[in-house]
Amino acid sequence: xxxxxxxxxxxxxxxxxxxxxxxxxxxxxxxxxxxxxxxxxxxxxxxxxxxxxxxxxxxxxxxxxxxxxxxxxxxxxxxxxxxxxxxxxxxxxxxxxxxxxxxxxxxxxxxxxxxxxxxxxxxxxxxxxxxxxxxxxxxxxxxxxxxxxxxxxxxxxxxxxxxxxxxxxxxxxxxxxxxxxxxxxxxxxxxxxxxxxxxxxxxxxxxxxxxxxxxxxxxxxxxxxxxxxxxxxxxxxxxxxxxxxxxxxxxxxxxxxxxxxxxxxxxxxxxxxxxxxxxxxxxxxxxxxxxxxxxxxxxxxxxxxxxxxxxxxxxxxxxxxxxxxxxxxxxxxxxxxxxxxxxxxxxxxxxxxxxx
Amino acid sequence: xxxxxxxxxxxxxxxxxxxxxxxxxxxxxxxxxxxxxxxxxxxxxxxxxxxxxxxxxxxxxxxxxxxxxxxxxxxxxxxxxxxxxxxxxxxxxxxxxxxxxxxxxxxxxxxxxxxxxxxxxxxxxxxxxxxxxxxxxxxxxxxxxxxxxxxxxxxxxxxxxxxxxxxxxxxxxxxxxxxxxxxxxxxxxxxxxxxxxxxxxxxxxxxxxxxxxxxxxxxxxxxxxxxxxxxxxxxxxxxxxxxxxxxxxxxxxxxxxxxxxxxxxxxxxxxxxxxxxxxxxxxxxxxxxxxxxxxxxxxxxxxxxxxxxxxxxxxxxxxxxxxxx
Numbered sequence: 001x002x003x004x005x006x007x008x009x010x011x012x013x014x015x016x017x018x019x020x021x022x023x024x025x026x027x028x029x030x031x032x033x034x035x036x037x038x039x040x041x042x043x044x045x046x047x048x049x050x051x052x053x054x055x056x057x058x059x060x061x062x063x064x065x066x067x068x069x070x071x072x073x074x075x076x077x078x079x080x081x082x083x084x085x086x087x088x089x090x091x092x093x094x095x096x097x098x099x100x101x102x103x104x105x106x107x108x109x110x111x112x113x114x115x116x117x118x119x120x121x122x123x124x125x126x127x128x129x130x131x132x133x134x135x136x137x138x139x140x141x142x143x144x145x146x147x148x149x150x151x152x153x154x155x156x157x158x159x160x161x162x163x164x165x166x167x168x169x170x171x172x173x174x175x176x177x178x179x180x181x182x183x184x185x186x187x188x189x190x191x192x193x194x195x196x197x198x199x200x201x202x203x204x205x206x207x208x209x210x211x212x213x214x215x216x217x218x219x220x221x222x223x224x225x226x227x228x229x230x231x232x233x234x235x236x237x238x239x240x241x242x243x244x245x246x247x248x249x250x251x252x253x254x255x256x257x258x259x260x261x262x263x264x265x266x267x268x269x270x271x272x273x274x275x276x277x278x279x280x281x282x283x284x285x286x287x288x289x290x291x292x293x294x295x296x297x298x299x300x301x302x303x304x305x306x307x308x309x310x311x312x313x314x315x316x317x318x319x320x321x322x323x324x325x326x327x328x329x330x331x332x333x334x335x336x337x338x339x340x341x342x343x344x345x346x347x348x349x350x351x352x353x354x355x356x
Numbered sequence: 357x358x359x360x361x362x363x364x365x366x367x368x369x370x371x372x373x374x375x376x377x378x379x380x381x382x383x384x385x386x387x388x389x390x391x392x393x394x395x396x397x398x399x400x401x402x403x404x405x406x407x408x409x410x411x412x413x414x415x416x417x418x419x420x421x422x423x424x425x426x427x428x429x430x431x432x433x434x435x436x437x438x439x440x441x442x443x444x445x446x447x448x449x450x451x452x453x454x455x456x457x458x459x460x461x462x463x464x465x466x467x468x469x470x471x472x473x474x475x476x477x478x479x480x481x482x483x484x485x486x487x488x489x490x491x492x493x494x495x496x497x498x499x500x501x502x503x504x505x506x507x508x509x510x511x512x513x514x515x516x517x518x519x520x521x522x523x524x525x526x527x528x529x530x531x532x533x534x535x536x537x538x539x540x541x542x543x544x545x546x547x548x549x550x551x552x553x554x555x556x557x558x559x560x561x562x563x564x565x566x567x568x569x570x571x572x573x574x575x576x577x578x579x580x581x582x583x584x585x586x587x588x589x590x591x592x593x594x595x596x597x598x599x600x601x602x603x604x605x606x607x608x609x610x611x612x613x614x615x616x617x618x619x620x621x622x623x624x625x626x627x628x629x630x631x632x633x634x635x636x637x638x639x640x641x642x643x644x645x646x647x648x649x650x651x652x653x654x655x656x657x658x659x660x661x662x663x664x665x666x667x668x669x670x671x672x673x674x675x676x677x678x679x680x681x
Contacts, residue, residue, distance in 0.1 A: 017474045027473050034475055181380040185387060196658050197623035199634055200651060207647040211401045212394040288489065295491035299627050306494055313501070320505065326498045330490045337489035 059317045072321035073328050076312040080325060083148015083303040083311070085132075089140065093151035096128035100154055108343060110350070121162060128155055144222035148303035150332065156304065157291045160229035164290075167230065168237035169272070175242055186238075193235035198296050201232045206300045225297050233290050240282045244275035277351045284344030288337045295333075305329055398648065407645050414440070414653075421639055423631045425547050436640050443636030444657045450550060450632060451622040454557035455615055461558060462565020467595060469570050480566070487563035493624055495560060500552035500628045507548075510539025523548060549630035553622065561618045568610045572603035605676050612669040616662055633657050 011019070021031045052067025055074070062069035073080075082090055103124035107117030132151070135141035147155075174186030193201065205228035206221065213219060248271055256266035298307030309329045313319050402409055414437040421439075423430045427449055428442040468480035487495070504523045508514060513522035518529025520540045524547075527533060531543030576599050584594035623634040634654055641650040 020472055020474050023472065030473060031475055034479070038479075179376050179380050181384055185383065192655070195662050196655050197620040197634065199623045199626060200654050200658075203634075203638065203641075203647075203654075204651050207641060208651050211398050211647060214397050215401055215404055292489075292491035295493045296624075298493065306491065306497070309494075310497065322498075322501050322505065326494065326501075330494060330498075333491055333494065334486065334489050338485070341489075 062321060068324050069321040070324060072318045073324050076315075076318060076325060079149075079312040080305070080308050080329065081149045083152065083308040084146045085148060086140075086142060086146065089134075089142065092131045092134070092139070092142075093147070093149070096131040097151040097154055099124045099131075100128050100158060104158060118162075121158065125155070125159060125162070144220050145302075147222065149308045150305050152303070153291075153294050153305040156226055156229055156294045156297065159226050160233045160290050160294070161287055163230045164233035164237050167234040168241055171234060171238035172241035172245060173267075175238065176245060190235045190238050193232055194239070198232050198293050199299055201228045202296060202300045204228065221300075222302065225300060225302055229290070229294065229297075232293070233286070236289070237283070237286055240279050240286055241275060243282065244279035245271065247278050248274050277353075280344060280347050280351065284340060284347075288340050291336055291340070292333065305332065405645075409646065409648070411649055413644050413646060413649070417644070419640065420643065423636065425545065425550065426631065436644070439636050439640060440633065440653055440657070443631060443633035444661075446625075446630070446636075447619065447622050447632040447657070447661070450553050450557070450625060450630065451619045454554045454561060454622070455618055457554070457558040458561035458565050458614075458618065461562030462569050463600075465562060465566035466569025466573065467600075469566060470573055472591065484563045484566050487559050488567075492556065492560045492621055493627060496553060496556040496624050496627060499556045500549065503548045503552050511537075513540055526551060547630070549625065549628050552628060553625050553630050556624075557618055557621060560621070561614060564614055564617075565611070568607045568614060569603070571610070572605075572607035573599050574603075575606045576602045605678065608669065608673045608676060612666065612673075615665055615669070619661055619665070620658065 020027075022028045047067065049068050052065060053070055054061050054065045054067065055070045057071040057075045059069075059072075062071060078087075078090065082093055085093055100121075103120040106112050107121050109117075112120065128151075130136065131139070132147050132155075133142060133144070171186045171190055174182050175190060177183050177186070202225060205224040209219070209224050209228075252270055252274065253266055256270045257263075261269065294304055295306040297304050298310060301307075303311055306329070309325055312325060313322050318325075398409075415435055417436055418433045419436050419439040420432055422432050423439065423442050423446070426442050426446045428438070428445045430438055430442040465480050465484060468476050469484065471477045471480070507521065507523040510522045510524045513520040513524075513527075515521075518533060520527040520533075520542070522539065524539070526546040527540055527542035528544040528546065533540060533542040573595075580598055580602065581594055584598045589597065622632055625632040626635040626638055629635065637650040637654045641647050644650075
């Protein structure tokens with residue numbers, strides 16, 4: 001019996017990289033130069049960040065050292081992470097943040113998809129706000145202008161995402177409506193919000209909204225800013241969903257009609273699920289956008305992670321070591337953003353059509 | 357004859373259901389009612405705080421603050437209208453150079469992220485992911501604080517040729533440049549705020565632009581690259597002559613929205629004190645208390661800029677789009 005010829009073993013990624021990196025003289029030269037530069041950068045970063053770095057909380061030691069001053073981060077970590085939340089009560093934002101992250105993590109698991117996951121996140125949000133605000137069960141009340149840091153960034157981002165999804169679906173459907181007044185109203189809202197920078201919407205919430213509401217309503221600045229983030233996010237997300245809705249062929253709705261589904265049933269069972277699958281990649285980048293946009297509340301004097309960082313650096317003793325503090329904060333944003341990217345990829349694969 | 361033909365082609369008009377009419381009437385009444393209620397509240401609030409309303413302050417009151425830089429000369433005695441004008445010009449003064457540099461950076465990074473050398477590809481994509489996932493405000497603040505903390509004072513300004521760089525800004529060699537004991541002064545100065553904002557916007561928009569360039573080049577059918585290889589074009593020639601020209605055509609619509617978002621992102625100048633339109637309107641708002649009017653001014657300025665950009669880019673798109681026959 002003739003020996004069977006097996007296909008050649010595909011080269012491992014290491015072999016492929018090596019081959020591609022040294023494909024020709026020119027490529028090899030580029031590779032060597034880039035590797036050399038990279039080595040210098042890594043070496044310098046290692047010297048600065050590890051070898052010469054100091055970790056004691058003493059600005060005098062830092063001034064004499066040429067390396068990083070991680071003591072500056074250690075000294076300021078509470079302000080950067082929790083803002084001005086009263087000392088001794090720090091466990092409340094930390095616990096609330098833990099609850100929120102746990103509920104978001106659970107809701108992200110396929111077995112909790114749907115209403116159950118949504119309710120978990122909503123309940124966690126309510127508990128989080130209750131923990132921050134206090135005033136019940138022996139917790140001292142804490143004014144919302146003292147809330148801050150990473151918990152506030154997460155609270156505002158998750159709130160804006162959760163509340164803007166239903167609003168965005170309604171706006172997207174309204175913009176595609178056959179009724180002209182509904183269509184004009186939705187289009188006008190979406191284009192107005194998308195036409196101005198977020199900071200304008202936040203200024204509107206901070207300075208104009210109090211003028212437009214009855215004098216007896218004293219809406220808390222935190223609530224106003226959170227609602228502005230929702231309003232802003234919804235306009236952009238509506239365009240994402242409109243793109244998804246437009247990609248669903250007309251035949252789908254007609255087939256649903258032929259099967260005697262009502263319009264509402266067709267929308268809920270046929271159109272929206274398909275549109276949702278198509279909008280996973282743009283929705284993912286929108287949600288990262290919301291997380292990043294939350295930082296702008298720092299401009300209207302709300303001390304989220306970015307605002308707290310700015311506040312910590314007003315201290316002249318530690319201000320020279322701003323790079324260390326910025327590195328830590330950037331790393332936090334990066335980890336949060338990249339986890340959203342990773343989760344989006346997981347969803348995309350799970351709901352890919354050609355999966356058999 | 358022709359008219360008759362057209363009339364026959366039209367499908368019969370669908371009767372409008374009564375529920376649809378009622379629904380729209382209800383929405384219209386609700387919207388008008390909401391606007392009326394807001395206006396009524398605004399009146400009550402303004403009366404209670406003894407504040408005036410209207411746009412007259414734009415033309416009659418002098419702003420009383422100075423704008424240190426820009427294309428539109430502006431002094432303390434000029435009106436708020438002129439201040440807003442100078443602010444709008446400053447928005448473009450920061451957004452246009454940033455867009456120019458970002459496009460160059462985006463082209464470089466976009467091509468690099470498709471390089472055949474995996475080292476360069478990985479580095480380029482890593483850099484893009486890094487910049488895209490950190491909030492622009494954090495980057496603006498970091499670059500600004502770097503410039504103010506690390507650059508020398510005006511007395512010890514760095515000198516290159518005829519220009520001077522210090523934490524007060526960059527003094528350009530043309531115009532009058534004068535060395536005084538307290539530092540250097542000149543007619544053409546790029547402020548630290550301007551430089552920080554342009555640098556941050558360039559990096560941020562450049563990272564997004566590289567994704568647009570990459571997607572554009574990847575949208576060109578594979579056969580085009582293979583055909584250029586068969587015609588013995590080098591990889592670089594294939595990119596320059598075949599892939600990039602076809603890919604950029606597809607990239608015009610997303611590039612237009614990148615332009616619009618970069619112009620809007622220049623509003624972060626308010627965080628570091630660069631006097632662009634949002635910053636100027638914010639100062640005017642604090643001085644006059646006319647918050648509603650100032651927000652309307654900002655929205656109108658952006659509306660005009662957006663419409664102009666969209667119009668220009670539509671012309672560009674029409675010229676470069678493939679003519680379907």
